[in-house]
Amino acid sequence: MTKLVKNIREAIELSGLRDGQTISFHHHLRNGDFVLNMVMEEIADMGFRDLTVNASSLFDCHRPLLTDIENHVVTRLMTDYVSAGIGHAISEGIMDTPVEFRTHGGRAADICSGETPIDVAFIAAPSSDPMGNCTGKFGKSACGSLGYAMPDAMHAKKVVVITDNLCDYPLQGWSIPETCVDYVVVVDAIGDPKGIVSGTTKITRDPVGLVMAKNAAKVIKASGLLKDGFSFQTGAGGASLAAASFLKDMILKEGICGSFGLGGITGYMVDMLNEGCFKNLMDVQCFDLKAVESIKNDPRHIEIAADQYASAKARSSVTDNLDIVILGATEVDTDFNVNVHTDSTGYLMGGSGGHSDTAAGAKLSMIIAPMFRARLPIVCDHVAAVSTPGKDIDVLVTQGGIAVNPSREDLAEAIKAAGLPLIGINELKAKAEALTGKPAPLAHGDKVVAKIIYRDGTEPSPIYSVK
Amino acid sequence: MAEIIKNASAGTMESSDAFVTIEPAAANQINIESAVEAQFGESIRKSAEEVMAEYQVSGAKLTIKDQGALDCVIRARVETAIRRGMEA
Numbered sequence: 001m002t003k004l005v006k007n008i009r010e011a012i013e014l015s016g017l018r019d020g021q022t023i024s025f026h027h028h029l030r031n032g033d034f035v036l037n038m039v040m041e042e043i044a045d046m047g048f049r050d051l052t053v054n055a056s057s058l059f060d061c062h063r064p065l066l067t068d069i070e071n072h073v074v075t076r077l078m079t080d081y082v083s084a085g086i087g088h089a090i091s092e093g094i095m096d097t098p099v100e101f102r103t104h105g106g107r108a109a110d111i112c113s114g115e116t117p118i119d120v121a122f123i124a125a126p127s128s129d130p131m132g133n134c135t136g137k138f139g140k141s142a143c144g145s146l147g148y149a150m151p152d153a154m155h156a157k158k159v160v161v162i163t164d165n166l167c168d169y170p171l172q173g174w175s176i177p178e179t180c181v182d183y184v185v186v187v188d189a190i191g192d193p194k195g196i197v198s199g200t201t202k203i204t205r206d207p208v209g210l211v212m213a214k215n216a217a218k219v220i221k222a223s224g225l226l227k228d229g230f231s232f233q234t235g236a237g238g239a240s241l242a243a244a245s246f247l248k249d250m251i252l253k254e255g256i257c258g259s260f261g262l263g264g265i266t267g268y269m270v271d272m273l274n275e276g277c278f279k280n281l282m283d284v285q286c287f288d289l290k291a292v293e294s295i296k297n298d299p300r301h302i303e304i305a306a307d308q309y310a311s312a313k314a315r316s317s318v319t320d321n322l323d324i325v326i327l328g329a330t331e332v333d334t335d336f337n338v339n340v341h342t343d344s345t346g347y348l349m350g351g352s353g354g355h356s357d358t359a360a361g362a363k364l365s366m367i368i369a370p371m372f373r374a375r376l377p378i379v380c381d382h383v384a385a386v387s388t389p390g391k392d393i394d395v396l397v398t399q400g401g402i403a404v405n406p407s408r409e410d411l412a413e414a415i416k417a418a419g420l421p422l423i424g425i426n427e428l429k430a431k432a433e434a435l436t437g438k439p440a441p442l443a444h445g446d447k448v449v450a451k452i453i454y455r456d457g458t459e460p461s462p463i464y465s466v467k
Numbered sequence: 468m469a470e471i472i473k474n475a476s477a478g479t480m481e482s483s484d485a486f487v488t489i490e491p492a493a494a495n496q497i498n499i500e501s502a503v504e505a506q507f508g509e510s511i512r513k514s515a516e517e518v519m520a521e522y523q524v525s526g527a528k529l530t531i532k533d534q535g536a537l538d539c540v541i542r543a544r545v546e547t548a549i550r551r552g553m554e555a
Contacts, residue, residue, distance in 0.1 A: 374482050374483050439506035439507060440508075442506065
């Protein structure tokens with residue numbers, strides 16, 4: 001038998017896709033992805049209507065999708081993250097039905113439980129054999145982990161693998177097995193390597209960022225969690241990476257060895273693995289070339305599926321055993337609620353991704369952010385969108401002081417004992433406003449353009465159109 | 468009383484700064500483009516007007532392209548643009 005079909009159109013025809021059904025995509029090729037656009041072009045050309053697109057994230061390279069939305073080829077969107085180019089159109093009201101934002105763990109959980117069934121999943125595979133055993137670890141479009149595609153492959157009614165590197169059967173070291181795959185399509189290129197993996201993200205050199213990062217590392221030390229067997233995740237932002245770098249020095253100096261580093265993995269986490277900071281990396285997505293090389297060559301660097309990463313409905317997931325996470329925020333309110341969905345003008349430009357999942361699971365969930373950013377204080381009365389509820393946030397580290405959630409008196413005591421600058425969250429807000437002035441409230445439009453579905457299924461706050 | 472006799476500018480387009488230009492005009496006119504217009508547009512206008520009044524500028528078109536500068540920065544950039552515009 002063969003699963004090879006001659007092109008994407010034939011795969012769509014054979015899949016039995018009908019109007020009103022749901023198709024899915026994953027985002028490991030990030031802003032270099034060609035697959036979503038290639039598939040949507042065929043789908044639009046074939047005259048389909050009213051489809052739901054469930055994509056783990058959407059980037060600016062996916063802007064052609066906006067035309068399919070205008071033409072009612074696509075009438076519902078589910079995603080975990082949108083970059084600004086897509087977010088702007090959503091905020092301006094391009095969809096009649098609100099976009100459903102989930103967390104990375106929430107998306108996986110709802111796919112695995114059948115809450116959000118997928119009719120046809122399209123898997124962008126940097127290498128595949130003719131039966132669909134596929135991986136992201138090698139090939140000219142290598143992206144490393146295929147973690148976010150795994151729930152789709154396991155649970156979609158039909159699965160189409162699209163590759164630009166067809167290998168002999170059996171492909172060694174597959175990430176998704178042939179048992180899940182219906183059709184295999186070979187194309188010239190599934191993506192642009194320049195957009196797939198970034199160069200190495202640089203540690204910040206901004207003095208404000210470095211002060212925050214140093215204090216973040218000291219807070220982690222004060223928390224008492226930095227001991228043999230610890231686990232750690234950090235974002236890929238400059239200040240978070242700087243914090244990780246200070247943390248690394250501390251770990252090596254004290255001769256501690258952690259259990260695992262988790263996440264979207266960057267070259268910095270690979271360095272920490274190689275220098276003995278932890279025994280393993282658990283990787284749902286590679287951010288740079290160094291991470292891709294590492295997951296290909298180092299058995300300690302383990303690929304994990306999105307549901308194992310962060311599903312709240314799985315029997316267990318890695319985030320349940322996470323000790324420390326360093327996260328970012330566009331806004332934090334005085335109840336510690338965090339917004340990572342909208343920018344200061346009310347436009348969508350992000351999403352939870354794994355933010356809420358790791359914050360919920362980690363014993364210490366830390367936000368690191370400047371006291372104000374371009375005149376806008378980080379702390380406000382009410383965030384425009386609750387991406388992660390304040391109950392899951394333990395501490396906010398800024399250059400103007402460290403604010404601890406009142407529910408974590410133990411942590412506040414430990415930080416105080418370590419001689420670090422504690423500040424109440426309301427005082428921190430006042431301190432920033434003394435420099436910036438008090439911002440006028442931002443008015444929003446009347447239309448609900450998106451809803452945030454938190455990992456427990458609750459919907460903390462709708463997102464409105466811009467005015 | 469300050470007379471604006473030539474085009475002048477101050478500041479940069481960097482984040483947290485403002486780029487201010489001034490040019491001679493029949494009457495005072497202030498144009499503001501700001502990354503934080505919704506939150507601070509009124510405040511920026513008020514500060515610019517105050518600095519213009521301080522120097523008794525009566526015929527100038529002032530343009531502020533603000534990237535989220537603090538109030539003290541806005542005032543300093545406006546003042547510098549005015550003083551440069553007064554110089555022969």
